[in-house]
Amino acid sequence: MRVLLVSLFHPAISPGGAQQACYNLFKGLQKAKYEPILLASVERHMWPALFKSGATITEFDKHENEFLFLSQGYDHTFHRNKDPRNLDEFEDFLRVIRPNVIHFHCFVTFGLEYFATARRYLDKNGGRLIFTLHDFLAICQAEAQMVRTFDKTLCEYASSFRCHQCFPDHPPEHFSIRAMWVKHHLDYVDTFVSPSEFLRQRYIDWGISPERIVVIPNGHESPTGGTDLSTAPPRRPRNRFAFFGRLIENKGLLVLFDAIKLLRNRGLDFTVDIFGANLKHEATEQFRNAFNAFIKQEQRSTSHRTPMVRFNGAYEMVDLQRLMREIDWVVVPSTWWEIFGMVVSEAFLYGKPVICSKIGGLAERVRDNVDGLHFVVRSSRSLAEIMERAMSEDGLWEHLCCNIVPPPTAEGVARKHLEVYHGVSTLAGAGHEVHTIRALISRVNAIAIWQFR
């Protein structure tokens, strides 16, 4: 079976959770002796030299079965590609590689019409169209965050008027059209895959019928050095915390900083290590300034002794084993709805309990008082209390460590995907047959009911 995986960017070009999950699946399918083919997009501003004149799809750096889609003319308002040549090239590409399954991991940088093209191809040649949801982009225009633009509060659901409140320049009708337009194209998909039940529920609330979405968590790449931290950790206070992730506002570092200030006022002894990158390119200026100011102040006030907070820069998967050995807790203070939280997988992989905001995918994956601790989202006071408990309560750390279940591996996840690809999934829903005329008509009817409601 030949599977075409369509990915937002290549992880070697721009790292990120969604592209990493797709790439891990690609590797997992290869190990399972299937024929995956990766088509990853790249935008001109990233690496202009990759844009070969007149080309749309090219090979990538001699990686076998990995192709680049040179995305141009993308319209972010209606998520469509205004350059019809790109679509023609994609259609030719399908005809050449002849996939049995087309599995999208994004539509941004490609365009929603690519679902229609894929459907046309599959209707002629047979096969299934799968779409893995990694974000709220279909639902939310505010950078797919479901965080309200005017006061940064968390958004529970989208509606034409609520979206208009976030974007007063666009009338409510714009959002009605946007929703109809997006839903129309999502109708071409046979089965949706969601990495968490939380995200699945959001899409069900938005209008996708429950039997069309299955939950398959993102798989984790097996680390080369194994996950064993070799030496048994000595008995000592469990007061070493760490943050892993992109240095952007909604990862909640400012909440962590406030909590650190509160704890320091209580005279507690602890350390916090910060690992992450993208401060320069992705963070807002406001956040960057606040971050730099805090780190600078930290260095100044603790210059005579070991600093409590250390900023260690970016990390790679290969470093994790070394870094995890030094710490006790992984703190995930995200202030937005984390969909899956790859960092939770990273922590669990090395047996470290997680302290996280009680929100979205994090609250789902980390079980409070079982394999981690929850605190009230965006509350530095709550976080400080939990951190204090974490470092002082005797036996808590050991208790939580015992309950940690290893995160799903790439191979395991690939196997689960095969069920969806074959359309025989025992998971809820993946029951669409290969299209016959009758199936098509019943699909048309089913679609219309949710599309227009």
Added chain:
Amino acid sequence: MNPPSIPTLSSVIRHGLKIARNPVALARELAVFHTFYKVMRLHEFDEEAYLDQNPDVAAAIRAGQEASARGHYIRFGCAEGRSPTRKVDPRVPYRVASRRRRRSQERSAILAEIAARAGREHLYPLLLDIAAGTGDRILKLNRRVVRTAKADPLVTRFNYDARRPEISVIICLYGHPQFLSLQLALFSTGCRLAPVEFIFLNNSAEHGEFLLRDAKQAARLYEIPVTLINVNENIGLAAGNNLAARHATSSRLVFMHPDVFPRDHNWLAKHNEFSATADGRIFGACLYYDDGSVMHAGMYLERETIRYETSKCMDLLRIRHYAKGVPDCVPDAAKTRVVPAITGAFISIEREHFESLKGFDENFVLAGYEDFDLCLRSAAAGQRVWYCANVRLMHLEAQGGARGPDARGASYVNQWLFSRKWLPSLANKCGPLWSRVEQTR
């Protein structure tokens, strides 16, 4: 034999003056020259373009009444002034284009001025000015703009196959070209069951390039036959719809606005059900806002008296909607019935009937009132207009087209024109109760 003598300049001028003084001789000379010119252009004859531009010839060939396009051109087309080549904008001599542009700019300027005056002064003196001559001046200007632009459309067809469309949906785009793809995508789900063609008339010349590309892609992607007609100026809704109707290939026309979308998946089946009945020659649909309330369930007229300085007053007709903004359970929205008129956002009409009415009245400037006028003329011709409550669509009113100051100004001119045309005969047929005395289904 002596070689022919070369005429001197003075003899040519003398000959010219002699002919110019004699209209019969002048006409003969011009006719000879015209035929000569046409024959000279025969080598440029483009069969495909000729058939595209003249659907009646294409139909005649299909029906076996005509052997070839070239033959038709030589025998009739040439004398009738049909173009042997594809009409594209660069062929229009600069002189014509600039004159057309100037007229169109003048039209916009006067209309914008009317809109500005309406914002700052009382309506009475403004309407008096329109009635006293400004109105007629705009109508004349508008007629000339429309005539020149209509003479020179670029018609492009995409994704037609052997199936003959049963319904031609006609949409005039202005200002927001993205609605072409949006509508094709959202209508494609329901239109798979019956062959429906979409004819888009583009009133914004600056979007022509984009639309040509977009229509090609969308027609193939959503598997719908699409005709795109580009004109060089904004010819408005009435003239635009008429022009597009001429290029329709089915016998049922559905005029729509770009911001109309399906609401029920079975709107087409319900539509076909009603159009097959005797009452279905011309009818409208129940249109909804996106929040679920009724946008349109038929329209009626109200007599409006504009008073000024105690003694002066003027009567006008104003269009009102039944059940606007209320839930669809109210009787006005829920009942299929005869209404005075239906909105131009959705008019389904038998092509034959439309042609017998000679289409929309092209005197209406840009947009407004032409829909009501068509309905009144249909009723006058004995075909009453129905509102069909079962056909449900969504109309996101005022989203589909750009609405500048010229459009606002045009609405005053159109209201004046409409009142002048219909007030004498309709003065006592106003008000929402008009329909109560009429037949309901």
